[in-house]
Amino acid sequence: MSNRYLTLDLLRGVAVLGLPTMNMLSFAMPVAAYLNPTVYGNHDFLNHFLFAFFNLFADQKFMGLFTLLFGAGIVLLAEKRAEKDQKVGWGHYSRMFWLLVIGWLHSFFIWENDVLTLYAMIGALVYPIHKLSTKTVLSISVVSLLIAAYFFQFPNLDHEQLESENNETPFWIYSPSDEQIEQDIAEKRGSYSEVMQSARRAYYEPLSDEVSDEEELLASFSYALMAKTFGMMCLGIALYKSGFLLASWSRRRYQIIMKLALAIGFSLSIFGLAWNYSHSWNIGAYFSVGIAASSVGAIFTTLGYAAVVVLIVQKGLMQNMVERLSKVGQMAMTNYLMQSVICGFIFYGYGLGLFGSVSRLGLIPIILSLWVFQIYFSNWWLKRFTQGPMEWLWRGLSYYSFRSMIRR
Template identity: 40%
Template sequence: MEPTAQRIDTLDVLRGLAVLGILVMNIQFFAMPMAAYLNPSAYGSLDGINGLVWGVSHLLTDQKMMALFSMLFGAGIVLFCERADAAGRSVAKYYYRRNLWLLVFGLLHGYLLWSGDILFLYAVCACLLYPLRNKPVRTLIKLSVFFLAVSSALYLLTGLGLQSMSGEEIAAEIMPQWRPTAEQMGEELSAFQGGWVSQMSVRVPMTQEMQGLAMFMWGFWRAGGLMLLGMALFKTDIITGRAERVVYLRLMWLGLAVGMPLVIFGIFWNFNNDWQLTSMFIGSQFNYWGSVLVSLMWMAIIALLLNSHRMSALTSRLAATGRMAFTNYIMQTLICGFIFYGHGLGLIGQVERWGQLSIVFGVWALQLWYSPIWLRHYRFGPLEWLWRSLTYGQLQPLRRV
């Protein structure tokens, strides 16, 4: 395999893993009140198989797949700029046009379909991080740690600030997000069980919060820091699968020996504290940092498997799914929206965690099936083609000759 082809294939496979893995957590946002995504004790049973599903999902995917996706996006920033420069194009012109269109897609996705959108966040991060793309690897890593630490510190400081708030203020401003009352959850479920218009009464304020305060308190610093790390990993060929084998072995063991125990400790800490409000600000720190190491572990495992040619049966399907990551991400929204919201089957609040995971497996099978079939006939996924055409201001060739 040629080095350039290997680099792109590894990125595609990792992207395929990330876009499939992120659904394990995202489906909870569709299937239950939003608070259950942050606080699993807020809604639904955690007994038996449901508790096992939550625990394994949290350990292996919660924030890990978004971390991997963010690092890949950061690598993509450098790759896009390299390609544009090699083609003699104005890098800044097409880069900002590309990400401003992504921002538009994010607004439409968030306000019209699902408030858990990450496209808007990624577009904002990409626009602000562009001047840093040419920084040395060491500088990028330092900036990455700084960005990640800012978000962590903001959460800790907010938690400490609760001491100065009255019980009434906490009940009004914080608890609806963490442990809403049965009445508050009933209102949310009722809105999403209704038609598309009735859903907007809940979706719009949720999206405003996600793309507003939450983005600047947490999202920008977290995703931005991981994108900077992705740039560094791209420049060192770690994320492309071309680093020395010992590098991946070290990253794998770092995730296994430090990252996963940290996440597991956080699980026990939160349950021992009955998922009180401190879990939102202090208990979340274990997974916040542990997830970065676990995502690097995932990256290392995939690189080791690809380099040993032990994933041949699955590689092409994952790579195709990754090449259509934008289309597949939005397709997941459309499928889950139909299953759980009132304009479709309206099953929100009725599917337990084990059932949600069964749906995830079904979506995985579907996307691993149709992605390679589509790319056999077309050069890009439908939304990738649209995004590319808007970026370059003209329709791009779609059908393979």
């Protein structure tokens, strides 16, 4: 395999294996525990240390890398279809339509925090941009990410009022009441229908007839998420077109970017953590400065992580592990959806029902076991088949042509 495709597959593999480091929290605990370490679990040093560790090194970083590579994949597939004189635009929009369908099914029947539906919608908007020059695409990316940073300050909220209330008003997404936590645990430990009804009610039903602060918060978060996703996909396109993601730059340039990006990214993330702790995780402080600093910092850290991975390929380090992880990347959709199925079985009531029972420390061996399984399964599968099962299905639906995936 050429360094070009090996690098992309490895980056994708690292990204998809990094997702459960944060996503598993959403399966295992009330949603507010993802954002706020003080609302659930023990309030000891270990709980706060693990929250800070994963917030610093994982939160938004691997999802950012996953999004960046999705943008790069748009250009890669467009080039492949153009080389074969196939309809490029038609192929892309067909892929986005079926990705939307798959994502909606995932969201509605497995896990409400699906990202594929968002990727499908933003991917459809991003497609025309891939034809522009690298500098133009990069400029669009920067503007979009600045818009995201603006909305991550939640300008439509009354921050002074929220700070004065000092988390006394229950916000299920950040500072839920004890009753809300107990209800969430009971529903997630219930039957399959109860789990799904709980998720749909939380995301699709209005909290009241009037627009509440919580709905204003969710609206700003949605705008920020869409702008950031758009910006990260554009950044992925620019990095692909420039050769950054293809390991074609000099080692020195990657080393400079790695050091600068990680220094800026970690500095902003540390500032965000320090800000939140200095304000005792006050909701007004968090949604004005804390989350904005962390979200902007994550963009730089993601870029730094990408540079690290490219350097590993360029230097020929850990070749056996690189090859194994690249197989995970070749089956990124399959592995992403598999994570939802496995986590749902472990934590929800229709499976083992461990929701609310596992600490942050207890999640670590589960994450490590999932990594080992997915690395082994991906390598086992691709020795026998040319594609992952979901990749095969997505391709077949998109191009109305199902080819045998048995490796001959």
